[in-house]
Amino acid sequence: MTTDSRPIPIRIANQRAYIWDVDDIAVLRSQHRLCGILAGTLPHLSQQNVFLGVPLLLMPEEVVLLVEKKFAVLVNDPNAHQAPTAPQLQKWEEERDEFAKRHIVVNDTKISQNAATRSMSEDAMRKRKERMERKAAQPQQPPPVDMIPEESPAERTEATPTTDSRPSTPSSNAITVAYPVIIESASSTLEWYDTSAATYNTIEAAQAAGIWSYPSNLSERARCGVFRGLWEQGYFLGGGIKFGGDYLVYPGDPLRFHSHFVATVIESPVATLRPMEIVAHGRLGTATKKSHLLCGWNDEKKDVSYLSIEWAGFG
Numbered sequence: 001m002t003t004d005s006r007p008i009p010i011r012i013a014n015q016r017a018y019i020w021d022v023d024d025i026a027v028l029r030s031q032h033r034l035c036g037i038l039a040g041t042l043p044h045l046s047q048q049n050v051f052l053g054v055p056l057l058l059m060p061e062e063v064v065l066l067v068e069k070k071f072a073v074l075v076n077d078p079n080a081h082q083a084p085t086a087p088q089l090q091k092w093e094e095e096r097d098e099f100a101k102r103h104i105v106v107n108d109t110k111i112s113q114n115a116a117t118r119s120m121s122e123d124a125m126r127k128r129k130e131r132m133e134r135k136a137a138q139p140q141q142p143p144p145v146d147m148i149p150e151e152s153p154a155e156r157t158e159a160t161p162t163t164d165s166r167p168s169t170p171s172s173n174a175i176t177v178a179y180p181v182i183i184e185s186a187s188s189t190l191e192w193y194d195t196s197a198a199t200y201n202t203i204e205a206a207q208a209a210g211i212w213s214y215p216s217n218l219s220e221r222a223r224c225g226v227f228r229g230l231w232e233q234g235y236f237l238g239g240g241i242k243f244g245g246d247y248l249v250y251p252g253d254p255l256r257f258h259s260h261f262v263a264t265v266i267e268s269p270v271a272t273l274r275p276m277e278i279v280a281h282g283r284l285g286t287a288t289k290k291s292h293l294l295c296g297w298n299d300e301k302k303d304v305s306y307l308s309i310e311w312a313g314f315g
Contacts, residue, residue: 007070009188009195010063011055011077012211017063018055018077021188025056032071033236034062035254059239060214061227067203068228074206076198077187084192091191222267222297229295229304230263237263244284249293261285261293261308269296269305278309286311 008027011018019025019036028034036059038052045051058066066072084092187193206212215221223246230237236250238259245262248254262285266273273294285292294307 007201008066008072009075009199010058010066010072011075012206013077015211015213017058017060017074019058020055022054025054028056028066029253032066032069033231033234033253034058034066035236035238036062037239059227060220061224061237063212064203064214064224065228065231067201067206070201074200074203074212075195076200076209076211080193080195080198081187081190082192082194084190088191218267218299219265221299223265225297225299225302226263226265226295226304243288243290244281245292259290262288262290263293263295266294266296267299269298271296282309282311285309 008019008024009021011020018039019028025036028036036056038054039057040053040055041048042051042053063072063074067074200206200209200211203212203214207216215224227237227247230247230249236252236254236257238248238250238254240246240248240259240262243259243262245264247263247265248259249261249263250257250259262281264281281292281294292309294309296305296307298305
C-alpha cells in the first residue's frame with residue numbers, strides 16, 4: 001500500500017482503468033511490481049510515441065490483482081463528478097482569480113525589468129548616434145594630390161549609386177506577455193468531486209454496479225490466474241503481443257532488465273496443441289533470445305502449470 005496505508009484509487013471510465021496520481025504510479029512500480037502503460041500526452045515533446053505522461057493505463061489483469069490483494073479500490077469516475085453548488089463554484093472562481101493575479105504580478109515585474117533593459121539599450125543607441133554625428137560634422141582634410149587614384153574611363157561611366165527605395169520598418173516597442181493557465185490533471189482537489197458513493201472494494205461489487213466486467217468468461221479468468229501466478233513468483237509482467245504471446249515476463253524492473261520469457265495463456269492444462277504451434281513458439285522465442293512459456297490454467301483447482309519451450313539445434 002501507499003505510505004499513508006490508503007488503497008490506491010483506480011479511476012474507471014468506459015471499462016478502462018486509469019491512475020492519475022504520480023505518487024500512486026511510483027508506488028505501483030516500486031512496491032507492487034506493476035508498470036501499466038503511460039497514455040497521456042506531453043505538449044512540449046515532439047515524439048509522443050516515445051515519451052508519454054499521465055494517466056497510467058492498467059491492464060485488466062493488473063486491476064483484478066490490485067483489488068483482490070486489497071491494494072486498490074475502483075472508483076466510478078464519471079459518477080464521482082457532482083454538479084457544483086453556487087458557493088462551491090464561487091469559491092473555485094475566486095481561487096482561480098487569485099491565482100491569475102499572482103501570476104500577473106510576476107509578469108508585471110518581468111515587464112518592468114524588460115522595460116529597464118530596453119531603455120538602457122535606447123540610451124546607448126542615442127549616445128552612439130551623437131558620436132557619429134559629431135564625427136561627421138568635423139571637417140575632413142582632403143588627401144594629397146599624389147594619393148588620389150586616377151579613375152579609368154570605365155569607372156567614370158559607372159552608374160551613380162541609387163538609394164534604397166524600400167520603406168524602412170520602424171522597430172516595434174510592443175511587449176507580448178504570456179499568462180500561464182494551469183489545468184489540474186486530477187479532480188480530487190475539487191470540492192464537488194465525491195467518491196464516497198462511487199467507490200467499490202471488490203470486483204464483484206464493481207461488476208454488479210456495471211462499471212467493470214473483467215473477468216467475465218473462462219479465457220479472462222485464465223489470463224487473470226496466470227498473471228497472478230507469475231506475479232506471485234516475483235516477476236514483472238508486460239504485454240507480449242509484439243513477441244507472439246500474452247505477456248512478457250521480466251526478472252526485475254523492465255527499465256533495468258530484458259524479459260526472460262514470453263508467456264502464452266492456455267485455458268486448460270490438457271488443451272490440445274498442434275505441432276506447428278509448438279514449433280512456432282519455440283523458434284520465435286529462441287530468435288528473440290527468450291524462452292516461450294506455455295501456461296495452463298486449471299479453472300477447477302485455480303492453479304497454473306508451466307511448460308517452457310526453447311528451440312535447440314540437432315547435430
